[in-house]
Amino acid sequence: MKINVLVVDDVAQNLTAIEALLARPDITVLKADSGTAALELLLTHEVALALIDVQMPGMDGFELANLIRGSDRTRNTPLIFLTAASREQQTSFRGYEAGAVDFLYKPIDRQVLLSKVNVFVELYTQRKQLASQLEALQQSLHINEMFAAVLGHDLRNPLSAITSGAGLLRRLSDDAKVQSIAQRMEASAQRMARMVDQLLDVARIRSNGLALRLQQTDYAELCRGIVDELVSASPDRQVQLEVRDDVRGRADVDRLSQVISNLVGNALQHGEPGHPVQLCVDGGRPERITIIVQNQGVIPESHMPHLFEPFRAGVDGLSREGLGLGLYIVKQFVDAHGGKVTARSDARTGTVFELALPR
Structure with a gap:
């Protein structure tokens, strides 16, 4: 150079x-x-x-x-x-x-001049090398994100075929073994589909392609639908829904559904058996709507600062399933709405996630 x-x-x-x-x-x-x-x-x-x-x-x-x-x-x-x-x-x-x-x-003085020039030449060289490395890293990240987006998109069709095939097997056979295999196939395909959706969401977030479609939304109706769906999948667990005051506001229904479904689903999965999950939707303030999800599980204090970081599966000690993107996506979607998500956890109150979303 x-x-x-x-x-x-x-x-x-x-x-x-x-x-x-x-x-x-x-x-x-x-x-x-x-x-x-x-x-x-x-x-x-x-x-x-x-x-x-x-x-x-x-x-x-x-x-x-x-x-x-x-x-x-x-x-x-x-x-x-x-x-x-x-x-x-x-x-x-x-x-x-x-x-x-x-x-x-x-x-x-010749030596003084050479010494000073050499220092600045070396600094310039290092700065150029760092800039080159940063550019290469950014290109690599962009390629990885594009790869994840393309891979996620192309996996949808075979996953859909697997899910449909498993459903057909269950309908065509009364054999208990076939029924069990078909159910496992459906559950695995659905879990993979959720991972694909998360990869696509992260690719959109990283490429600034996340666009919200805001519309007037009844938060209570939205939460009731999510609770019914999650409880039907886990009939041995309970969710107690409480709605306070007027909980209507503008939101992206699809993104907000993902946020609430993720938080309540996590609360059901990691909460103490026998203790219902508490879901409270509070519209008592004119400028915002507050959503609180609480269970009796406890997150280790050392893991709290990293909850909303991507790819934390297994690291947070909560679950080794999935990609560790759920809470990262929750925060990104809440931030996109102009809201705020916080979490606290201790042995007395359990784990509480609180969303504050502008009405």
């Missing part, structure tokens, strides 16, 4: 001398005999460092530095002033105000 160092001095011999001092295969010295010439070079070249003579006719070094600092393209270019003036404090202060990182006084 070729690295450019700009040298600005109105004396040709000084330019030649500095070029000779800095000569090495990976450095290109750009020479300018005036501030105007320096600005023209900066329009077409990126430089790791600029060495600027303070005393030049026309545009002096301080004026040039102010112009360099005023451009978005060159604002972060390190500047070292070269001056034959005495080491007056006022001159130094003016130089630092103009954006200088250092001063070198003429006659310039």
Whole structure:
């Protein structure tokens, strides 16, 4: 990688001398005999460092530095002033105000110059390497997200075929063994379908493709439907639904359904047997609707800070099934609504998830 160092001095011999001092295969010295010439070079070249003579006719070094600092393209270019003036404090202060990182006084010491230039060249090289690594990482993440989206989309058809086939098996045979196998097939296909949906949701979230379709929604009716569906799948568990005041507001019904279904489903799965899950929908405040999901399970305190991070399956100690995306998606959907989700857990009250959603 070729690295450019700009040298600005109105004396040709000084330019030649500095070029000779800095000569090495990976450095290109750009020479300018005036501030105007320096600005023209900066329009077409990126430089790791600029060495600027303070005393030049026309545009002096301080004026040039102010112009360099005023451009978005060159604002972060390190500047070292070269001056034959005495080491007056006022001159130094003016130089630092103009954006200088250092001063070198003429006659310039060869070793000092090389040492300072080498530092800034190394910093420039490291910055370029980091930028390149970051770009490669971003491209890799984008490819992974695209892959997950395509994979999730293409898995829908075979999963649908498996689910339909399992249902047909159950209808065509009364054999207990066939019925058991068909039920396991259906349950596995449904679990895989949920994983696919989560992958697609995460791909949309990461690519800023999550668009809400807001409509007037009755939160109570929505929650009753979700509770009936979940209880029918787990008849040995109970959910107690409480509705307070007016719970109508604008929301994306599909996204909100996923949020509530995920939280209540988790509460049923991880709660203490024999203790019903509490689901409260409170519309007592005019500006927001609050949803509280509570069970008697306890989440270890060390896991609480990581609840809403993606791919935490098995890490949170709660479940080794799924991809660990459920609570991450919950938070993203709630955030998209302009709301807030919080969680607390202790032995006395159990685990409580609280959603505050703008009406």
